[in-house]
Amino acid sequence: MRNYEIKTDLHTHTLASTHAYSTLEENCRGAFANGLEGINMSDHGPSMPDAPYEGHFSNMRILPEYIHGIKVWKGAEANIVDYEGRIDLTEHTLGRLECIVASFHEQTFKAGTVEQHTNAYMQALKNPKIHILGHSGTAQYPYDHDTVIKEAARLGKAIELNEATFHVRPSSIANCRKIIAKCKKYGAFISVDSDAHFSAFVGVYDCARKLLDELDFPQELIINRNAETVSKWLKELAAASEN
Ligand SMILES: [Zn+2]
Numbered sequence: 001m002r003n004y005e006i007k008t009d010l011h012t013h014t015l016a017s018t019h020a021y022s023t024l025e026e027n028c029r030g031a032f033a034n035g036l037e038g039i040n041m042s043d044h045g046p047s048m049p050d051a052p053y054e055g056h057f058s059n060m061r062i063l064p065e066y067i068h069g070i071k072v073w074k075g076a077e078a079n080i081v082d083y084e085g086r087i088d089l090t091e092h093t094l095g096r097l098e099c100i101v102a103s104f105h106e107q108t109f110k111a112g113t114v115e116q117h118t119n120a121y122m123q124a125l126k127n128p129k130i131h132i133l134g135h136s137g138t139a140q141y142p143y144d145h146d147t148v149i150k151e152a153a154r155l156g157k158a159i160e161l162n163e164a165t166f167h168v169r170p171s172s173i174a175n176c177r178k179i180i181a182k183c184k185k186y187g188a189f190i191s192v193d194s195d196a197h198f199s200a201f202v203g204v205y206d207c208a209r210k211l212l213d214e215l216d217f218p219q220e221l222i223i224n225r226n227a228e229t230v231s232k233w234l235k236e237l238a239a240a241s242e243n
């Protein structure tokens with residue numbers, strides 16, 4: 001099997017999302033033990049029932065840049081809440097955050113038509129504060145893969161390959177395979193993330209690695225290869241949004 005370099009994890013939960021079970025320090029120790037260089041702290045945006053309030057996110061700037069040897073980006077897994085791709089964090093808070101994963105969740109997003117899901121993703125991609133579309137293979141939210149993935153490629157945004165999907169959303173695996181194959185076809189970045197809810201699983205990508213290998217996925221399209229590729233990418237996206 002090909003030995004892909006994936007030394008960061010841009011989608012992790014702490015116990016600030018109460019259906020997750022580790023602290024930020026524990027996640028950093030877990031990340032270090034699993035050979036990572038950096039993690040994005042991405043708890044659920046405030047509209048999820050288990051989420052912290054907005055101040056959790058706007059106050060994250062008090063955290064150190066490195067914790068237990070791990071670079072920590074201050075982020076969120078924002079909820080896309082409507083078919084216009086709006087998310088549940090204010091501009092003020094978003095201005096203080098570094099890396100935003102935007103996802104559909106059944107608690108905060110009503111399943112609609114393929115066109116409505118596609119439009120929500122297209123609008124979300126236009127938002128300069130959104131960097132990654134999270135677990136987009138979720139079976140109840142089909143969308144037009146070609147349209148959305150081409151646009152992600154054009155804008156330099158990332159589509160997520162989510163390890164947790166293989167364990168908790170098995171009905172979505174076939175979709176994930178199709179989506180990642182389209183990312184290869186259109187040259188879109190992917191972010192390989194654990195979506196870990198416990199520290200031992202931060203940076204563990206056993207099923208995702210197998211899929212990448214099967215698809216002979218190009219290493220250079222994995223945006224979270226290491227801390228440097230992530231920091232450079234975030235800087236480039238920020239600069240592009242100012243032009
Ligand atoms: Zn999620």
Ligand SMILES: [Zn+2]
Nearest residue numbers: 011013077195
């Ligand atoms: Zn998550």
